[in-house]
Amino acid sequence: MNAALQLPADATLELAAGLAATLPDALAQGDGVFSVDASALQAYDTSTIALLMQARRAAQAAGRGFTVTGAPAQLTQLAALYGVEELLSLSAPS
Secondary structure, eight states: OOEEEEOOSBOSHHHHHHHHHTHHHHHHTOOSOEEEEOTTOOBOOHHHHHHHHHHHHHHHHTTOOEEEESOOHHHHHHHHHTTOTTTTTOOOOO
């Protein structure tokens, strides 16, 4: 069973620490690939990228794969700006 973390509409700096605190419980919910569902995101910033990187590191430390699904195009562009779109399994829109 794959574990997943559903990001809320707002994952900006004010909420990122709280979301990061949920990572251990989310990772414990399953095995296999850890998936972060970003489809609900409407407000995000660089702290969202940091949160996704933290989730990726936690998944890898647990010996699991990692993927982000439903990422908005602008989040993908922000990840590309920081050079981490490939690490987060994102690709820039064509």
